[in-house]
Structure formats: structure tokens, C-alpha cells
Amino acid sequence: MEDNYKIPRHVAIIMDGNGRWAKKRLLPRKAGHIQGARTVEQICEDAYNLGIEYLTVYAFSTENWNRPDDEVEALMNLLRKYMLDAIERCSKNNMRVRVIGDKSRLAPDIQDSIAELEVKSSVNTGLKFNIAINYGGRDEIVRAARAFAMDVKEGRVEPEALTEDMFHNYMDTHGMPYPDLMIRTSGECRTSNYLPWQLCYSEFYFTDVLWPDFNKKELQKALDYYNKRDRRFGGV
Ligand code: FPP
Numbered sequence: 001m002e003d004n005y006k007i008p009r010h011v012a013i014i015m016d017g018n019g020r021w022a023k024k025r026l027l028p029r030k031a032g033h034i035q036g037a038r039t040v041e042q043i044c045e046d047a048y049n050l051g052i053e054y055l056t057v058y059a060f061s062t063e064n065w066n067r068p069d070d071e072v073e074a075l076m077n078l079l080r081k082y083m084l085d086a087i088e089r090c091s092k093n094n095m096r097v098r099v100i101g102d103k104s105r106l107a108p109d110i111q112d113s114i115a116e117l118e119v120k121s122s123v124n125t126g127l128k129f130n131i132a133i134n135y136g137g138r139d140e141i142v143r144a145a146r147a148f149a150m151d152v153k154e155g156r157v158e159p160e161a162l163t164e165d166m167f168h169n170y171m172d173t174h175g176m177p178y179p180d181l182m183i184r185t186s187g188e189c190r191t192s193n194y195l196p197w198q199l200c201y202s203e204f205y206f207t208d209v210l211w212p213d214f215n216k217k218e219l220q221k222a223l224d225y226y227n228k229r230d231r232r233f234g235g236v
Helices: 018-024 029-050 069-093 108-121 137-153 164-168 216-228
Strands: 010-014 054-061 096-100 128-135 181-184 203-206
Touching: 018 029, 029 054, 029 069, 029 216, 054 069, 069 096, 069 108, 069 128, 096 108, 128 137, 181 216, 203 216
Parallel strands: 010 054, 010 181, 054 128, 096 128, 181 203
Antiparallel strands: none
8 A cells, every 4th residue: 555545534335235136146135135234244344454443334224114014124133133243242343333313213122232232332442333224314414403403492502603513513423523435335326315414525436336245355446546536625
């Protein structure tokens, strides 16, 4: 790696293409999600080894509830299993896990596991891994606006005091730097309600590779692309 090679501090990923990966192999869509979950674990390790500090993945959107019941159930079971395994593993892999999104609609046992995992892993100093579950960017902004309005109503803050930084404190990603790079797999070129506030100045990398096939080599390609960009943040 060259001396001036830049590693993005925060990478956000839309893990798309699990269904197509399964279809190509004549497998049920669920099999694509299972393989996708394995890819998540490997990419966390690779990202950390490459020096990435924050990784945020889109596991389940507010719109994903509209999928067939059996697929929603399969995804929830995968996430349930992931949380339980991660509670065991997080001391070993030193990862700090946080879930963003509206957790209140998740099954109570999943909410409990998430709370336990977040507390237990909060002392860890390795990769800061965020999982977006029942996440929608517009929903996040509305929830933040509601929380701010509540603070105004209760007299804790004046409306005029609101700044962009202060508003971010009301959002699920409070305390995190904004993503430098957003990766979407499987050829779709849109952001699908993912981190609209946070991605304003991020570089976007789109690849045709399906999520279950995404690996360290593909992540490295995304970083190479990022290194060719000239980020000006509205300056010259
Ligand atoms: C999009 O592919 C993928 C999802 C909606 C689910 C992503 C979830 C995982 C990778 C597994 C669980 C995650 C963790 C953190 C353990 P798609 O099904 O829309 O693919 P398609 O467009 O080919 O149908």
C-alpha cells in the first residue's frame, strides 16, 4: 500500500443481492440470507484488519416488513441468532456492536439480546460495528425531530439553539463520524432510505458483485476507488 493511501474511517454497506445469489443456485431466498450473514462476519474481520474504524450495515429496512412472512421470519431468526452468538463472541473479537433503527417493533427477546450485546460490547476497543435493523432514514429523522420537539415542549432547549451537530445528537448514529464511503452490492444504484442525513458527503461505490460473494478483494477494490476520489466537501 502506498504511503498516502487513505483508509476511510467509516464505511456503510447496503448488502444487496442475497435473493439473486440463491436463485442462481436454485436455492430458497433464505439460503442467500444465511450465506449473506456469513459474509458479514468475514467482512467485519477484513474491515478491521484494513484499519476501518466504523462499519455500518443495512440488515433490515422499515420497508422489508412487506416481504413474504416466511422471508421476514427467516431474516428475524438470523438476526436473533447473530445477537446471541455475538454476546458470546464479542469479548474475543473485541468488537463494539450497536443497533440503529427503531427497535421497538422487534420481538421482545431480540430487543433483550440487542440490549445485552450493546452493554457487554460497549467496553470493546476494536471495530465499531453498527447493524441497521427496522431502519429507515426518513423514520430516523422523524424520530429525532420528535425527540427534539419533546425537549422544547418540556423546556429543556430553545428551538433557536438547534444546529446540525445538535440535531445529530438526537439521531441513532449520534457520536459517530459520518460515513466516508458507502458501498452497495448487486448493481442497484440507489440509496433506498439508507442514512440520508449521514451520507450527504460520502463517496458512493456500486458493484455488480452479489453480497454473498463480496470478500476482502472486493472491499479492497472499493477502497482503491475511494482513494481515486477528490473529496472537497463543497470547497474547491
Ligand atoms: C438484500 O438482498 C438483503 C437483505 C434485505 C437482508 C440483508 C441481511 C443479511 C445479509 C443477513 C443478516 C445480517 C446480519 C448482520 C447477521 P435481497 O434479498 O433484496 O436480494 P435480491 O435483490 O437479489 O432479491
